[in-house]
Amino acid sequence: MDPRIVARLRCPVCGEPLAEVAAGTARALRCPRRHSFDVARQGYVNLLAGRAPHAGDTAEMVAARADFLAAGHYDLISDALTDAATEAASGAYPLVVDAGAGTGRHLAAVLAALPDAVGLALDVSKPALRRAARAHERATAALTDTWQRLPLADASAAVLLNVFAPRNGAEFRRVLHPAGALLVVTPAADHLAELVDALDLLRVDPAKAERVADSLGGHFVEESGTEHRARLALTRTEVATLVGMGPSAWHTDPAGLAARITTLPEPVPVTVAVRLGVHRPR
Template sequence: MSIDSTWLRCPNCFSDLSPVDERVFGCDRGHRFDRAKQGYLTLLPPKAPRTVGDDRAMLDARAALLGSGAYRPIADEILHATAIDSAGGTPSIADLGCGTGYYSQRIAEAHPGARFLLADRSADAVRASLRSLPDGTGIVMDIWRPFPIRSAVADVVLNVFAPRNPAEFARILHASGRVVVVVPRVGHLAELRRAGLLLDVPPEKASTTTERLDDAGLIRRSAATVEYRIEADGNLRRMLSGMGPSAHHAASTADVSDDTSIEVTVSVDVLGFGHRSGSASG
């Protein structure tokens, strides 16, 4: 696993990062960052909150669910929304909130030469993503602070069921690039929400997201609703309820019966955004 420093800037002073030696990266102002043995960098700003993001149990549940193919239609629509031109050279994809790396892996299958930046607040998530995409550059970062990512370096910014920082999305996006955001609709996994296994989805999430990105100079270029139903036995329902933020809050699923299956609705919006002016900010 290697780190492509052309993605990166210092989280302290925003100067470009480059290798100092085999295991250390630094900037010209003397800030230094050690590469973990698993191949990633932790690039957190001073006094960053002590949150750790998704834990291993959540990531294991997500990996099992995604490995079952239950969300493959979402991955297919994400690939379409990236609008990557196969004849346009090597695309650079920044997966912010990368989780297990599943969606980036789907893009890599379609575009074998693509470059990937795999970023998450959870070190466990970055490690999982690098197992899926060992040639990617992995970083632990804080989505709410200025990114340790250089300006205008991403052809695609991918943000799937993850927190959003529209101003920073706009800054790191190439002039002709695309931000792809996936948000749940009110009906997403509604059967599990009614059973108290998941938190509610705020109404009009796509509209709110669109407004926030528009305020940052990113206008909506595409929108697609992906909606279908899956047959979910007890094991699959435990995966669905255990793989996201609801795992910290929802009722226990220990009493979910493996003997019963129900139909569960999958319903999401896949939104594509580009710079309003056609030129990146920075």
């Protein structure tokens, strides 16, 4: 694992620094108190303190997300994050942390634009981390629950990404450098609007902006907010992939969904609409 990243990791049990150790072909991270955390052969390290409350996205959901993102449909999100991160990152070997990283595609795009940066993908889904660990040569992936204390030193991150993921305001503030930036991407009110009614999908919470403000307000000040929009023309297969990678996959009957998708005229028009908030520590 990249020693620049390991140096900023902390033991989730006692908070002490971690160091990489090897025993034959196996690798692990270990603290001075001998708490040890295995590095999986797929490249990610398990830094959970105890059991996760849930397993996160399934292998099927992660595969759907990887296919949809690889087609470039959400590149406007990666581009917006890259522009904001390029302005925010500073210091020697800045650390970019993606909390709820999924496959790591957005993190990889940011790292590609910041040749001196290193990246850490955090997620609770093992299938996602298997992909995130390979997303970029300067990235490391760790299994962790972002609602718990993050396995990072205080003020260790220059940029923190949060894309369609839970927000732990207190921990984000603790691990972010005072001069750093938290970049939060949330769906706008009309995100995927054409599919919501046609396929009976979950709707964007009308109080989304208020909930984001409540979760971060005591720890961050929003410096700027911008909307990013695109109009997609998808095949029915791509629509099924899009639904299968998101939260509606947990709440939709597969047979009923497939039947409704067959009634859609091709190409299927779909609006992508997201908001990027740039937040600075208080």
